[in-house]
Amino acid sequence: xxxxxxxxxxxxxxxxxxxxxxxxxxxxxxxxxxxxxxxxxxxxxxxxxxxxxxxxxxxxxxxxxxxxxxxxxxxxxxxxxxxxxxxxxxxxxxxxxxxxxxxxxxxxxxxxxxxxxxxxxxxxxxxxxxxxxxxxxxxxxxxxxxxxxxxxxxxxxxxxxxxxxxxxxxxxxxxxxxxxxxxxxxxxxxxxxxxxxxxxxxxxxxxxxxxxxxxxxxxxxxxxxxxxxxxxxxxxxxxxxxxxx
Amino acid sequence: xxxxxxxxxxxxxxxxxxxxxxxxxxxxxxxxxxxxxxxxxxxxxxxxxxxxxxxxxxxxxxxxxxxxxxxxxxxxxxxxxxxxxxxxxxxxxxxxxxxxxxxxxxxxxxxxxxxxxxxxxxxxxxxxxxxxxxxxxxxxxxxxxxxxxxxxxxxxxxxxxxxxxxxxxxxxxxxxxxxxxxxxxxxxxxxxxxxxxxxxxxxxxxxxxxxxxxxxxxxxxxxxxxxxxxxxxxxxxxxxxxxxx
DNA sequence: CGCCAATTTGACGAACTTCAAGGGTTGTGG
DNA sequence: CCACAACCCTTGAAGTTCGTCAAATTGGCG
Numbered sequence: 001x002x003x004x005x006x007x008x009x010x011x012x013x014x015x016x017x018x019x020x021x022x023x024x025x026x027x028x029x030x031x032x033x034x035x036x037x038x039x040x041x042x043x044x045x046x047x048x049x050x051x052x053x054x055x056x057x058x059x060x061x062x063x064x065x066x067x068x069x070x071x072x073x074x075x076x077x078x079x080x081x082x083x084x085x086x087x088x089x090x091x092x093x094x095x096x097x098x099x100x101x102x103x104x105x106x107x108x109x110x111x112x113x114x115x116x117x118x119x120x121x122x123x124x125x126x127x128x129x130x131x132x133x134x135x136x137x138x139x140x141x142x143x144x145x146x147x148x149x150x151x152x153x154x155x156x157x158x159x160x161x162x163x164x165x166x167x168x169x170x171x172x173x174x175x176x177x178x179x180x181x182x183x184x185x186x187x188x189x190x191x192x193x194x195x196x197x198x199x200x201x202x203x204x205x206x207x208x209x210x211x212x213x214x215x216x217x218x219x220x221x222x223x224x225x226x227x228x229x230x231x232x233x234x235x236x237x238x239x240x241x242x243x244x245x
Numbered sequence: 246x247x248x249x250x251x252x253x254x255x256x257x258x259x260x261x262x263x264x265x266x267x268x269x270x271x272x273x274x275x276x277x278x279x280x281x282x283x284x285x286x287x288x289x290x291x292x293x294x295x296x297x298x299x300x301x302x303x304x305x306x307x308x309x310x311x312x313x314x315x316x317x318x319x320x321x322x323x324x325x326x327x328x329x330x331x332x333x334x335x336x337x338x339x340x341x342x343x344x345x346x347x348x349x350x351x352x353x354x355x356x357x358x359x360x361x362x363x364x365x366x367x368x369x370x371x372x373x374x375x376x377x378x379x380x381x382x383x384x385x386x387x388x389x390x391x392x393x394x395x396x397x398x399x400x401x402x403x404x405x406x407x408x409x410x411x412x413x414x415x416x417x418x419x420x421x422x423x424x425x426x427x428x429x430x431x432x433x434x435x436x437x438x439x440x441x442x443x444x445x446x447x448x449x450x451x452x453x454x455x456x457x458x459x460x461x462x463x464x465x466x467x468x469x470x471x472x473x474x475x476x477x478x479x480x481x482x483x484x485x486x487x488x489x490x
Numbered sequence: 491c492g493c494c495a496a497t498t499t500g501a502c503g504a505a506c507t508t509c510a511a512g513g514g515t516t517g518t519g520g
Numbered sequence: 521c522c523a524c525a526a527c528c529c530t531t532g533a534a535g536t537t538c539g540t541c542a543a544a545t546t547g548g549c550g
Contacts, residue, residue: 048480066390069476074393076386088383091376091489096383096481116490120368127364130375131336133382138333138341140385141321145311147393148319148437152506184529192393197506199530215515215528231314235293236341244336245361397538428496442538444498460496460547 012058013170015082016132019243024125031118032056034109038101044086045099051089053111057081060105061181065189066097075190076143077136078163082170084132090115103181127244138236147192150231152201155191158230160211160218165234176223181216257303258415260327261377264488269370276363277301279354283346289331290344296334298356302326305350306426310434311342320435321388322381323408327415329377335360348426372489380483387481392437395476397446400436403475405456405463410479421468426461 017025033053038044044062045051057079064077076097079085089095090112119126139162146158163180167173184202185195193201202213210226212219220226227233262270278298283289289307290296307324321342324330334340335357364371384407391403408425412418429447430440438446447458455471457464465471472478 064386066386066394068390068394072394074390076389088379091372091379092383092483093487093489096483097386119372123365123368123371126368126371126375127336130371130378133375133379134333134336137378137382137385138337140382140389141309141311141342143389144321144385144392145313145319147389149311149313149317183527194507195529196508196531200506203530238337238341242338244338430496439539440497441499441540445538448498 013082014056015084015135015170016128016243017082018240019128019131024128027118027122028125031110031114032108033111033114035106036109037106038104040101040103042101042105043098044101044107045089045095047097048094050094051086051092051112053109054084054086054090054115055107055109057083057085058106058108061102062099062105063102063186063190064097064099073189074192075186077139078190080163080166080170081172084129087129087133088136090129102186131244135238138238142236146230152191152193152197153204154230155193156187156198156201156205156230157210157226158232159187159191160213160220161223161227161230161232162234162237164218164220165237165239169237169239176221177217177219179216180213180218183216184213187213258327259301260329260380260411260415261373261488262327263485264373264376269373272363272367273370276355276359277353278356278359280351281354282351283349285346285348287346287350288343289346289352290334290340292341292343293339295339296331296337296357298354299329299331299335299360300352300354302328302330303351303353306347307344307350308347308431308435309342309344318434319437320431322384323435325408325411325415326417329374332374332378333381335374347431376489383481383483391475397436397438397442398449399475400438401432401443401446401450401475402455402471403477404432404436405458405465406468406472406475406477407479407482409463409465410482410484414482414484421466422462422464424461425463428461429458432458 014020020028035058044055059081062079062083062085063075064079065073065075067073085107086095086099115129119129142158142162146155150158160180164173164178167178167180172178182190184198188195188198191198205211206213208225210220210222210229212221259265265273280303289300302324304326307328307330308320309322309324310318310320312318330352331340331344360374364374387407391400395403405425409418409423412423412425417423427435429443433440433443436443450456451458453470455465455467455474457466
């Protein structure tokens with residue numbers, strides 16, 4: 001079993017840390033089974049297979065996606081450091097979609113039997129883990145809205161605004177600029193567009209001096225217009241919200 | 246407090262019943278605080294407000310939605326009898342979207358303090374409730390796929406196939422025909438389309454002898470083609486899946 | 491009947507995809 | 521260090537899908 005020290009507290013600000021007491025945090029950390037490094041494109045979960053462990057993302061980017069019959073891909077979630085990944089797999093046992101590392105990643109791993117012991121003993125921690133999965137569900141809902149009701153420009157603006165807010169919340173983005181290691185085609189897969197059209201929209205946003213996207217490095221020039229175009233309101237991220245009891 | 250008998254066991258097949266022991270089921274039923282009947286268009290939850298209770302839908306249809314700046318609506322979930330509604334509101338405390346009854350509904354209500362007592366005492370029931378919310382999340386993910394990667398015909402076919410499978414699972418749909426009390430505009434709001442285009446697609450599906458949609462009464466003439474057009478695979482509904490431990 | 495909401499149809503335009511080709515960047519092996 | 525390949529980004533032209541606007545028709549209900 002890994003020691004608590006293996007989760008680097010200096011660099012990692014966990015998404016739900018604000019909700020954990022020091023004791024809860026220590027208990028969670030102490031129960032980590034393993035720290036793993038995985039290469040780019042590594043598949044963490046394949047649809048339909050039994051999931052035996054859940055992870056916390058420490059470094060890198062992980063995505064979840066569903067492919068259609070012709071191989072066109074739809075991302076349904078994107079995880080950044082500090083996110084619990086796959087906690088869904090614990091109660092569900094099997095997932096109906098694939099989970100893949102976009103670049104090289106470092107993760108903390110909890111075996112499900114460990115989680116089962118933990119949730120059997122600690123109702124408070126169970127509610128926190130539950131809460132973490134519900135944050136994902138809230139993001140899912142906004143993604144439905146994004147692809148269902150926004151045009152291409154709005155979808156991209158909303159996506160970038162979301163990732164900016166989430167990375168800021170864990171200390172990985174400054175005010176104007178941050179790393180988002182995705183290809184344009186990944187952005188297209190996230191927004192329900194083609195890579196060709198994404199490219200055109202990015203050019204337009206650049207020419208309007210709203211934002212610049214260059215090989216995974218994003219610079220927001222005009223956050224106000226970006227949020228307006230994307231109709232972005234960060235409330236659904238629950239970043240400064242009340243915690244569960 | 247309501248008695249267990251108030252939840253009509255003859256007519257209601259709950260979505261997660263297969264996963265509950267008789268004792269668990271009785272415990273849940275016994276802790277119901279109230280049974281309520283609500284009129285059509287009643288708002289169960291408004292975005293941003295404190296949620297104090299969660300419900301199980303006994304009769305009727307409930308939807309969740311997010312409106313854009315111009316009032317265009319995107320449904321992000323649709324609940325049928327047997328679904329827990331709003332369980333998300335228990336750990337989250339506030340929701341970021343609205344929840345509304347589409348027609349008149351009957352619901353069982355648990356106050357959050359009741360749920361808190363229950364989840365404090367019964368890790369097994371907590372995991373079941375958690376599981377129920379993760380079924381919602383899995384549906385959310387498929388809705389992202391649906392609006393992100395399918396054309397209008399595919400979206401509608403997928404939506405109808407999903408509702409058919411879910412209503413069948415709780416005994417509310419036969420093989421070919423079932424009630425789905427939505428207007429065409431609700432279907433449009435669910436699929437990220439306009440009501441005009443939905444109308445055209447429904448006509449096309451009717452003319453192809455695939456399905457008929459008439460004022461909330463759906464008849465599926467060719468389930469095989471319907472599923473193929475919608476690329477529908479019911480695995481994500483977890484209808485006969487393993488239950489959490 | 492007469493009213494109101496929902497559905498239906500047509501014409502037109504905008505948004506996005508598809509297909510095709512060229513240019514840039516990065517990594518790799520000689 | 522250069523050459524080459526693979527991948528990604530960029531741009532153009534043409535076609536399809538879907539939205540918008542407007543109007544007619546249907547159906548339920550007092």
